[in-house]
Amino acid sequence: QQQVKQSPQSLIVQKGGISIINCAYENTAFDYFPWYQQFPGKGPALLIAIRPDVSEKKEGRFTISFNKSAKQFSLHIMDSQPGDSATYFCAAENTGGFKTIFGAGTRLFVKA
Amino acid sequence: DVKVTQSSRYLVKRTGEKVFLECVQDMDHENMFWYRQDPGLGLRLIYFSYDVKMKEKGDIPEGYSVSREKKERFSLILESASTNQTSMYLCASSFEGGIAREQYFGPGTRLTVT
Numbered sequence: 001q002q003q004v005k006q007s008p009q010s011l012i013v014q015k016g017g018i019s020i021i022n023c024a025y026e027n028t029a030f031d032y033f034p035w036y037q038q039f040p041g042k043g044p045a046l047l048i049a050i051r052p053d054v055s056e057k058k059e060g061r062f063t064i065s066f067n068k069s070a071k072q073f074s075l076h077i078m079d080s081q082p083g084d085s086a087t088y089f090c091a092a093e094n095t096g097g098f099k100t101i102f103g104a105g106t107r108l109f110v111k112a
Numbered sequence: 113d114v115k116v117t118q119s120s121r122y123l124v125k126r127t128g129e130k131v132f133l134e135c136v137q138d139m140d141h142e143n144m145f146w147y148r149q150d151p152g153l154g155l156r157l158i159y160f161s162y163d164v165k166m167k168e169k170g171d172i173p174e175g176y177s178v179s180r181e182k183k184e185r186f187s188l189i190l191e192s193a194s195t196n197q198t199s200m201y202l203c204a205s206s207f208e209g210g211i212a213r214e215q216y217f218g219p220g221t222r223l224t225v226t
Contacts, residue, residue, distance in 0.1 A: 006154070009152065032213055034213070034214070036215075036217075041219065042219055042220075043116070043202055043204070043217025043218050043219050043220055044155070044202070044215075044217050045216075045217065046214045046215070049213075049214075089154060089155065093213060095213055098143060098160055098162060098168065099157060099160070099170065099171075100157070100213075100215065102147075102154040102155040102156075103154055104152055104153060104154040105152075105154050
């Protein structure tokens with residue numbers, strides 16, 4: 001019930017391509033879905049987040065697609081750049097509580 | 113600019129030692145968290161605190177304790193370090209209230225227990 005399943009574990013994309021990372025959750029009480037980006041040697045930092053009352057949120061090259069009925073959400077990185085190479089974590093939380101449940105992470109490598 | 117600092121980037125300890133990991137945030141955040149990060153497992157919550165002297169167990173509290181005597185400081189204590197506690201430890205803080213629930217992370221402490 002508390003898990004967030006993330007795939008793939010690792011991803012290699014050509015520069016200019018689209019990177020897609022998928023996550024699925026089980027607990028319907030989750031109402032906030034952030035994505036965090038982590039560069040080597042740094043802590044994760046919030047990239048973009050969505051609430052389940054919208055199906056899509058876009059910020060620059062980053063888009064979250066949200067499917068409430070399927071309990072799935074995904075991160076799309078358009079025109080992927082080598083500087084996007086990082087580990088990405090999806091997460092879910094119930095804003096009435098304190099816990100954030102993180103996915104296992106996806107290591108993205110964008111080839112120049 | 114929010115800053116979360118952790119006392120050490122790298123730490124090597126022996127089995128059975130008592131280990132203290134310190135975390136300080138400078139944004140007057142109410143909430144503070146300790147996670148451990150292991151490959152393939154993501155971030156797992158050890159303990160969190162929503163106020164001074166308040167603490168709540170996360171998903172994997174066994175073998176750990178915490179202390180929050182001041183609002184800006186949250187300490188993680190390994191009472192008797194074991195090799196299975198070798199990991200990256202991340203501290204985070206967040207503001208209570210508002211719409212956003214962004215957590216601000218420190219750079220992490222890579223702990224090796226030999």
